[in-house]
Structure formats: C-alpha cells, structure tokens
Amino acid sequence: MIRALAGTVDEVIGVIAAQGIDADIRRCDELVLAVTPAQLARAQAAVAESEAWGGDAAPARLIGAEEARARVDVPGILGALVLPGMARIQPAKLVQGLARAVEAVGVRIAEGTTVTAITPGRVTTDRGTLRAGTVLRCTEGYTAGLPGHRRGWLPLNSAQLITAPLPAEMWQEIGWQGHELLGDLANSYCYAQRTREGRIALGGRGTPYRYGSRTDTAGTVDAGTLDLLMARLHRHFPALRGHPIDHVWCGVLGVPRDWCATVVFDAAQRIGFAGGYVGVGVATSNLAGRTLADLALGLDTPLTRLPWVNHKVRRWEPEPLRWLGVRGMYAALKAADRAEARSTAPGQSHLARLAARMMGRG
Numbered sequence: 001m002i003r004a005l006a007g008t009v010d011e012v013i014g015v016i017a018a019q020g021i022d023a024d025i026r027r028c029d030e031l032v033l034a035v036t037p038a039q040l041a042r043a044q045a046a047v048a049e050s051e052a053w054g055g056d057a058a059p060a061r062l063i064g065a066e067e068a069r070a071r072v073d074v075p076g077i078l079g080a081l082v083l084p085g086m087a088r089i090q091p092a093k094l095v096q097g098l099a100r101a102v103e104a105v106g107v108r109i110a111e112g113t114t115v116t117a118i119t120p121g122r123v124t125t126d127r128g129t130l131r132a133g134t135v136l137r138c139t140e141g142y143t144a145g146l147p148g149h150r151r152g153w154l155p156l157n158s159a160q161l162i163t164a165p166l167p168a169e170m171w172q173e174i175g176w177q178g179h180e181l182l183g184d185l186a187n188s189y190c191y192a193q194r195t196r197e198g199r200i201a202l203g204g205r206g207t208p209y210r211y212g213s214r215t216d217t218a219g220t221v222d223a224g225t226l227d228l229l230m231a232r233l234h235r236h237f238p239a240l241r242g243h244p245i246d247h248v249w250c251g252v253l254g255v256p257r258d259w260c261a262t263v264v265f266d267a268a269q270r271i272g273f274a275g276g277y278v279g280v281g282v283a284t285s286n287l288a289g290r291t292l293a294d295l296a297l298g299l300d301t302p303l304t305r306l307p308w309v310n311h312k313v314r315r316w317e318p319e320p321l322r323w324l325g326v327r328g329m330y331a332a333l334k335a336a337d338r339a340e341a342r343s344t345a346p347g348q349s350h351l352a353r354l355a356a357r358m359m360g361r362g
C-alpha cells in the first residue's frame with residue numbers, strides 16, 4: 001500500500017507530462033519541523049515506524065537543528081523529519097487540466113448540478129435524473145449531505161492562507177531554497193508550500209467542525225481561524241509580520257471513523273465509492289480512481305488487491321456526541337501544544353495521547 005501510494009506521485013507527474021498540463025509541479029522533499037522536545041520525540045518515533053515498515057517503501061530520516069536551519073530558517077528549530085519522493089503541486093491547475101484532458105476525449109462533465117440521491121443505476125439531481133449502468137460516488141467531505149450518509153465520513157474543515165509574493169531579500173532570510181513541502185509536528189499541525197510565484201501558502205485546521213455534519217460551500221474563513229493561521233505563519237516566519245495576505249479560503253475533508261481511506265465497489269448493485277482521505281487526497285484520489293476503474297471493469301489487478309479495497313468503516317457517533325467529540329479533541333490538541341511548548345521533557349503530553357485516543361488512533 002505504501003509503495004502504491006509513493007508510486008502515485010510518479011504517476012501524476014507522468015500524466016501531467018503526457019497531457020501537457022501546467023500545474024506548477026516540482027519534485028521535492030517534505031520537511032516536517034520539530035520546535036519542541038516533544039515534537040522531536042515524535043519525529044524520532046516516525047523514523048522508527050518508517051524503518052519498521054521497511055525503510056525503502058517510505059524512507060524517513062531525521063536531521064539535526066543545524067542542517068534543518070540551513071534548509072529553512074524557522075526560530076527555535078530542533079530538527080526535522082525529511083520525507084523524500086514528494087512533489088509540490090497547484091491542485092486547482094491540476095484539476096482544471098485533467099478536466100480539459102477528459103473533455104477532449106469526449107467525457108461530459110456537468111457542473112453546477114447537485115446530486116440529491118443515488119440508487120442502483122439512478123442518480124437524482126436538482127436538475128433531473130440520470131441513468132447509468134455504473135455509479136461511482138466521489139463526493140469526499142460533502143458526502144454527509146447525501147441521504148443515509150450523515151454519520152459516514154465526517155466533514156472536517158481545513159483552511160489556508162496565501163501571502164503576497166515575497167521579495168528576494170525575504171527569501172534570502174528564510175532560506176527554503178529546496179522548495180520543500182513544509183509541515184510541523186505540533187499536535188494541531190500546519191503545512192505549507194513555497195509557490196511558483198514565490199508566495200507562502202499555509203494551511204491548518206481552525207474551527208474544525210459544524211454541528212450535524214453541515215458543510216460550508218462558500219469557502220469563507222472565520223476570524224478565529226484566520227488568527228490561528230496568521231499566528232502560525234508569524235511563529236515560523238517572523239520576517240512576514242506586516243507582509244500582506246492575498247487570500248484566505250477553506251474547504252472540507254472527509255474523515256472516516258477509523259481515519260482510513262477506502263475504495264469500495266458493489267458488483268451486484270454496480271455502485272462504488274472512494275474517499276476518506278483525511279486531507280491528503282491530492283495523490284491518494286489518483287490511486288483510488290485507478291483502483292475504482294479496475295473494480296468497475298471487473299479486473300483483478302495489483303490495485304484491486306490493495307488492503308483498502310472494500311475495507312469496512314463504522315459510522316461516527318450520533319449528535320451531540322460527534323460535535324462534542326471533535327470539539328473536545330481539538331481543544332485537547334491545542335492544550336497539548338501549549339503544554340509541550342512549556343516543557344523540556346521529550347515525552348508526548350497526556351492530552352495529546354488522550355486526543356489520539358478520541359480520534360480512534362491511540
């Protein structure tokens with residue numbers, strides 16, 4: 001599974017090249033920064049886990065403070081996890097390029113049409129009913145809005161900001177010449193990329209969840225979430241205080257109860273679905289799409305034998321437990337970060353362990 005996922009980066013790059021899609025793609029490492037002893041301990045545990053799975057499939061290595069600072073100068077850096085084999089991409093350009101490529105070979109894409117129900121061979125929309133031999137549902141974080149799926153994948157908010165382009169002097173101060181994907185090992189982590197135009201795009205969670213699995217479709221970010229993103233941007237890049245932010249937006253991720261993505265196909269009803277990528281679906285959705293295609297065509301391939309195929313996930317708890325659980329988990333994660341920032345001990349905070357258990361990952 002790990003090898004299939006790692007290979008998907010090459011697959012996406014190959015398709016982009018073959019189709020002539022300009023999606024700002026660039027091969028790079030991911031650097032996951034540790035700025036507290038507890039974060040450094042998590043980095044060491046991640047390396048040990050990678051080695052236990054066979055380091056060749058997902059090689060991860062730890063670098064010390066000096067080497068990390070030479071790659072990107074973040075205050076108080078203690079070390080970083082280096083994950084090779086990644087790629088930076090502009091996902092909106094990828095999706096638009098793929099849409100053009102499939103339309104060019106005759107596929108019809110119907111936008112601005114809301115699906116309200118799916119039954120075998122039949123898809124009901126707000127603009128009429130479609131009939132199809134095979135129906136594949138790929139609605140990810142929005143799936144909870146379909147009848148019968150309210151307690152399926154939980155729609156978790158994720159928000160991003162993007163700065164105005166940084167002048168060359170600022171890049172010199174920060175470093176980041178390898179254009180690595182950046183993350184941190186905070187419990188309420190953030191992630192960032194250096195874009196083609198020399199901006200920083202930084203994302204994180206903010207307000208995590210709306211009662212009743214409701215989703216926002218406007219992409220508007222609340223003031224509290226923006227404050228959190230700005231605080232993290234300035235924590236890691238103090239030189240950016242006062243530097244303009246050009247745009248802020250949010251969307252939802254699909255989170256299964258066990259945090260494991262799935263690809264499922266019912267050959268009798270000819271309905272399939274894929275998703276539950278928990279925020280790492282840009283490459284994963286490619287692997288899932290190829291797997292769903294093989295399943296729908298009735299093929300037996302290495303992809304259809306991957307362990308996520310027909311994996312069963314239990315449903316989330318009914319409200320108000322779901323809301324209380326997610327809000328409680330995020331409050332615990334933030335409190336754990338505060339406790340870890342004060343502590344010199346390498347151990348993970350009790351609150352972080354509690355939050356991991358609440359997420360079903362402990």
Ligand SMILES: Cc1cc2nc3c(=O)[nH]c(=O)nc-3n(C[C@H](O)[C@H](O)[C@H](O)COP(=O)(O)OP(=O)(O)OC[C@H]3O[C@@H](n4cnc5c(N)ncnc54)[C@H](O)[C@@H]3O)c2cc1C
Nearest residue numbers: 113114115139140142158159251252277279280281282285
């Ligand atoms: C702010 C943010 C940052 C992210 N950062 C990263 C990242 O750095 N790396 C990464 O790998 N992933 C990231 N993700 C997650 C990634 O975007 C998703 O995992 C990925 O887009 C999933 O692809 P998908 O095609 O399955 O679903 P989506 O891209 O969510 O597409 C689902 C589509 O279904 C449509 N749809 C849903 N319900 C209906 C309905 N009822 N009727 C009609 N249409 C419907 C939606 O309009 C949408 O077009 C991020 C997500 C967000 C929101």
